[in-house]
Amino acid sequence: MITQTEIARRLGVSQRAVAYALSDDPEAHKELSKETRQRIVKAAEKLGYRPNRYAQLMRGKKSGVIGMIHFASLVQSVAVRAARVAAAIHNAGYQLLADDLLWYPKSAKLVCDSMVDARVEGIVLCNPPQWFPPAELECFRRLKIPVVSISGMEMAGIPQIRADMRQGMFDLTQHLIAIGHRRLTLLASTTDEIVPKAQWPTTERIGGFKDALASNPTVHGEVVRTNYASDTLMDPYRIGMVAMQGLIASGDQLPDVLLCQNDDWALGALAACSEAGLRVPEDIAITGFDSTVFGAYGTTPLTSVTQANDEMANNAVQLLIQMIHGEKIAAKDKPTKWPCRLVVRKSCGSPVVAGKTS
Amino acid sequence: MITQTEIARRLGVSQRAVAYALSDDPEAHKELSKETRQRIVKAAEKLGYRPNRYAQLMRGKKSGVIGMIHFASLVQSVAVRAARVAAAIHNAGYQLLADDLLWYPKSAKLVCDSMVDARVEGIVLCNPPQWFPPAELECFRRLKIPVVSISGMEMAGIPQIRADMRQGMFDLTQHLIAIGHRRLTLLASTTDEIVPKAQWPTTERIGGFKDALASNPTVHGEVVRTNYASDTLMDPYRIGMVAMQGLIASGDQLPDVLLCQNDDWALGALAACSEAGLRVPEDIAITGFDSTVFGAYGTTPLTSVTQANDEMANNAVQLLIQMIHGEKIAAKDKPTKWPCRLVVRKSCGSPVVAGKTS
DNA sequence: GTGAAAGCGCTAACAT
DNA sequence: ATGTTAGCGCTTTCAC
Numbered sequence: 173m174i175t176q177t178e179i180a181r182r183l184g185v186s187q188r189a190v191a192y193a194l195s196d197d198p199e200a201h202k203e204l205s206k207e208t209r210q211r212i213v214k215a216a217e218k219l220g221y222r223p224n225r226y227a228q229l230m231r232g233k234k235s236g237v238i239g240m241i242h243f244a245s246l247v248q249s250v251a252v253r254a255a256r257v258a259a260a261i262h263n264a265g266y267q268l269l270a271d272d273l274l275w276y277p278k279s280a281k282l283v284c285d286s287m288v289d290a291r292v293e294g295i296v297l298c299n300p301p302q303w304f305p306p307a308e309l310e311c312f313r314r315l316k317i318p319v320v321s322i323s324g325m326e327m328a329g330i331p332q333i334r335a336d337m338r339q340g341m342f343d344l345t346q347h348l349i350a351i352g353h354r355r356l357t358l359l360a361s362t363t364d365e366i367v368p369k370a371q372w373p374t375t376e377r378i379g380g381f382k383d384a385l386a387s388n389p390t391v392h393g394e395v396v397r398t399n400y401a402s403d404t405l406m407d408p409y410r411i412g413m414v415a416m417q418g419l420i421a422s423g424d425q426l427p428d429v430l431l432c433q434n435d436d437w438a439l440g441a442l443a444a445c446s447e448a449g450l451r452v453p454e455d456i457a458i459t460g461f462d463s464t465v466f467g468a469y470g471t472t473p474l475t476s477v478t479q480a481n482d483e484m485a486n487n488a489v490q491l492l493i494q495m496i497h498g499e500k501i502a503a504k505d506k507p508t509k510w511p512c513r514l515v516v517r518k519s520c521g522s523p524v525v526a527g528k529t530s
Numbered sequence: 531m532i533t534q535t536e537i538a539r540r541l542g543v544s545q546r547a548v549a550y551a552l553s554d555d556p557e558a559h560k561e562l563s564k565e566t567r568q569r570i571v572k573a574a575e576k577l578g579y580r581p582n583r584y585a586q587l588m589r590g591k592k593s594g595v596i597g598m599i600h601f602a603s604l605v606q607s608v609a610v611r612a613a614r615v616a617a618a619i620h621n622a623g624y625q626l627l628a629d630d631l632l633w634y635p636k637s638a639k640l641v642c643d644s645m646v647d648a649r650v651e652g653i654v655l656c657n658p659p660q661w662f663p664p665a666e667l668e669c670f671r672r673l674k675i676p677v678v679s680i681s682g683m684e685m686a687g688i689p690q691i692r693a694d695m696r697q698g699m700f701d702l703t704q705h706l707i708a709i710g711h712r713r714l715t716l717l718a719s720t721t722d723e724i725v726p727k728a729q730w731p732t733t734e735r736i737g738g739f740k741d742a743l744a745s746n747p748t749v750h751g752e753v754v755r756t757n758y759a760s761d762t763l764m765d766p767y768r769i770g771m772v773a774m775q776g777l778i779a780s781g782d783q784l785p786d787v788l789l790c791q792n793d794d795w796a797l798g799a800l801a802a803c804s805e806a807g808l809r810v811p812e813d814i815a816i817t818g819f820d821s822t823v824f825g826a827y828g829t830t831p832l833t834s835v836t837q838a839n840d841e842m843a844n845n846a847v848q849l850l851i852q853m854i855h856g857e858k859i860a861a862k863d864k865p866t867k868w869p870c871r872l873v874v875r876k877s878c879g880s881p882v883v884a885g886k887t888s
Numbered sequence: 889g890t891g892a893a894a895g896c897g898c899t900a901a902c903a904t
Numbered sequence: 905a906t907g908t909t910a911g912c913g914c915t916t917t918c919a920c
Contacts, residue, residue, distance in 0.1 A: 173673070175913060186891050191915065200916095205889065220669075225647045226584040227913035230896045244613075246823060248604065255602075258630060262637070267644055270628050272616060279620070286625055289583045311578070315531070409827050439827055446829040465604060469767050469797055471804040471829045533897060544907050549899065558900095563905065585897035588912045 174219045183215055190216070194223070235291040238266040238492065241283060242298035243274040243324070247408045247436055249462035249479070250323075254298045256485035257322060261296070264489055273304070284308045288315060294492045299324035302363050318495035322488040323479075326372050331495075332507040333488040335479040337373055337461075340512025341380030341431075344459060344477055347514060348429050349388050351522055353457060356385070356393045357427035359415050359437060361400060377433060377461070394427070412440030420448050426456050429520060435460035435467040438474050442519070446471075453521030463515050475520035480510040532577045541573055548574070552581070593649040596624040596850065599641060600656035601632040601682070605766045605794055607820035607837070608681075612656045614843035615680060619654070622847055631662075642666045646673060652850045657682035660721050660729045676853035680846040681837075684730050689853075690865040691846040693837040695731055695819075698870025699738030699789075702817060702835055705872060706787050707746050709880055711815060714743070714751045715785035717773050717795060719758060735791060735819070752785070770798030778806050784814050787878060793818035793825040796832050796877070804829075811879030821873050833878035838868040 180187040192200045193212035238261045242254040261268045271283045302325050321332045358381045364374040385393040398415045432438035438460030445452050452472045460476040467474035538545040550558045551570035596619045600612040619626045629641045660683050680691045716739045721729035743751040756773045790796035796818035810830045818834040825832035
């Protein structure tokens with residue numbers, strides 16, 4: 173590894189001269205004659221000199237690193253969001269130190285500590301789940317390392333960027349009612365019951381669903397709860413499949429439409445229908461949420477709701493950088509909500525297909 | 531941030547005493563009396579002392595970081611492999627510095643440099659694509675930072691762990707022939723034509739396909755080429771859909787079975803069939819490769835080939851650690867091949883379904 | 889315009 | 905058993 177001292181030795185100048193020549197502060201360059209500087213810069217380039225970041229950090233320089241703690245698994249919508257955040261960090265000129273906690277949840281403390289050790293200037297939490305221990309964030313607070321979260325669990329004192337899922341689910345439900353569906357079932361997780369108010373995505377989606385039902389009294393709506401299973405990590409589809417199989421096995425009349433919490437569950441539900449010989453949307457309509465790329469494919473393209481992932485990622489990173497620069501963020505407790513957009517495809521049926529309009 | 535000096539000041543001992551008390555070399559502990567050491571350790575814990583990694587590194591300590599350069603995109607099989615490598619690195623007690631180059635391919639040099647700057651002890655390349663510039667690896671070679679690759683492009687001097695795709699495709703083709711298919715078409719990328727011998731996965735798969743055909747002279751086999759498109763990054767399914775649409779539009783007789791290079795392409799092909807009113811496997815059979823979780827779902831679960839991702843990830847990381855420890859690796863040029871396993875599901879048809887046995 | 893030197897937090901050799 | 909000190913590579917102040 174080539175150092176400033178080494179360059180100085182070879183050129184017969186002082187180490188200080190090399191430091192000033194290679195400084196990224198233009199003011200420093202003026203301390204040297206043009207020729208001397210040129211000579212040093214050339215030599216540094218030729219020798220492949222790279223400043224020792226660790227030595228720079230020891231002198232109090234900022235690390236230029238932003239940490240991302242994510243929980244991606246194979247849920248495509250979450251993976252895409254994490255990728256968008258990674259790109260936003262990169263584009264903002266910061267380095268990324270990423271750790272996917274979902275693959276080793278026991279290591280929350282370890283990962284947080286390693287972020288501190290790496291002297292990250294800020295942290296983005298991507299989709300923190302309800303089991304994420306908020307206590308681990310204490311070390312960031314103590315060291316005044318700013319943290320923002322994008323989607324996932326709400327956490328006190330942490331600014332959050334999220335999609336307006338209530339509005340998204342409201343729009344979806346309204347559409348389903350408008351095209352003639354009268355018996356609606358929402359498949360939701362139990363996480364909001366386990367950790368009250370922690371898992372807003374579920375609360376919000378149920379809220380939007382009920383809002384829409386409230387303005388349509390003749391429509392029958394129901395919320396069915398299902399739980400994340402241990403194998404959800406490697407297989408986000410099974411949960412929807414099992415739930416749909418349960419509905420079929422119950423022998424009760426099926427709803428007109430099953431609204432799933434995400435596209436992955438919906439795809440699992442589609443598989444269960446296919447297995448049972450049910451046609452979608454003719455026998456039962458199915459909708460997803462988050463609008464994954466894959467949802468658009470398949471025998472039955474999914475009606476879904478798109479989140480503004482790009483905008484949310486940029487928003488989160490910009491906000492974090494403002495906080496890094498010491499700007500006070502007003503209203504930390506009110507999340508920033510980005511509107512969702514309804515995407516209508518085949519799986520929800522249409523007035524004609526569903527055959528249920530007046 | 532609390533330092534050794536700060537602890538020493540508070541306890542009224544020397545900084546050296548603190549350093550020896552907190553050293554992870556047990557020999558150093560003997561330099562101190564038990565009581566003194568206890569007192570220091572307790573205080574350090576209470577104050578939340580964390581050693582400054584950068585200062586340690588300045589003193590020549592190893593970084594304990596392994597870098598992973600990956601190219602995950604939304605191709606599930608690739609994302610899973612990267613996740614497995616991440617877990618293996620974590621389990622081996624190393625820290626992970628990960629960068630997904632697929633999202634900013636122009637930055638290959640930048641990412642490699644930042645790995646060097648971070649003083650990584652080794653590098654795992656996950657699925658390097660054929661456009662990855664080998665020149666960027668030069669800096670690792672110069673600094674004697676070991677590099678291994680898992681899957682992806684073959685690179686001179688870099689030990690590679692990969693799946694035996696030739697055997698996997700051979701087994702798959704043999705099975706398809708055994709259950710009665712007689713007209714087989716393999717959908718392969720053009721990458722091996724663009725960069726000869728660089729893109730072995732394609733070469734290997736075509737090889738396995740042809741090997742199987744060679745031992746069954748009555749069977750008609752064909753290789754159709756298709757190319758990665760610019761939108762493949764965010765949509766790995768479209769390429770298969772477009773290819774299938776092309777086959778249908780050509781008006782030629784369809785093959786009995788379309789063998790796709792990966793599950794994502796196969797799912798796209800399934801979508802095209804569905805759109806065109808073709809039943810799978812009755813009208814045409816379709817197979818994938820890599821066996822993604824999702825391939826097992828859907829109206830038509832995919833016949834596919836499983837790679838030993840866990841084993842390959844552990845193998846790669848273990849090998850890298852051996853190299854880090856200075857062990858000479860024999861036969862760097864011969865890749866380690868892990869066997870593939872055929873997974874038969876509905877999409878390839880069966881003697882009865884295909885209706886083509888004697 | 890340039891050289892000498894301090895010091896960031898730590899490890900380790902040396903001295904008491 | 906404890907204290908002192910040098911030095912990793914860098915930035916920056918001070919004196920020439």
